[in-house]
Amino acid sequence: MFRIATFCVVLSLFVGCSSDKTAGNQTASQPAKPVVKAAQYETGRTAFQKMFLAARLWAPDLRPFQLQSQFSPDAPTAEGKASLWRASFASPSKRMMKLFSWSGMVGPDAPEQGVAFSAEDTWSASNTSTQPFDLSFLKIDSDQAYDVAQKNGGEKLTKKDPKQPVTFLLLWDASKNQLVWHVLYGDNPSQARLRIAVDATSGAFLRVEK
Secondary structure (H helix, E strand, O other): OHHHHHHHHHHHHHHHHHHHHHHHHHHHHOOOOOOOOOOOOEEHHHHHHHHHHHHOOOOOOOEEEEEEEOOOOOOOHHHOEEOEEEEEEEEOOOOEEEEEEEEOOOOOOOOOOEEEEOOOEEOOOOOHHHOOOOHHHOOOOHHHHHHHHHHHHHHHHHHHOOOOOEEEEEEEEOOOOEEEEEEEEOOOHHHOOEEEEEEOOOOOEEEEEO
């Protein structure tokens, strides 16, 4: 009787251990679930700060001269946000410029999320189209610029078409010593249906541009 009881105990331990190993192997062999990234959207200043920190590693004396968004239908444009921003910087000491981008896009053809940059290109301080600006002038974000643009003509277009494409372009106006947000309505920013200029320092409406 003692031998039978001992055999039963040993058998139960063996079965238990085998079951544990089998369960462990099943758990370990289960394929990991792929991580699905969500799209990210940022206002101009927030995206710019991320690119600026990365750009400082390229040239400590860098100065920005352009910031522009790229429209995507899913972006909350009414919040002044986009899933792709590009910023151009110049380095006086290097006499070079470099394009940086921030992406929050997702999809098979979308750029990888985060900050990326292009190769260097030559830069001249005499080129009026690449005049750098001081960061102290940038006090108004793209969401505030959008609100001003809406009150000065943009709302008519977005009421007719709630999915109206809108892009944001930040440039220095050397003739007026002024940093300007250009809010562009239309599929093609270079042929916008409406262009509203907003002072990026004070938030004041400047003009409707042709």
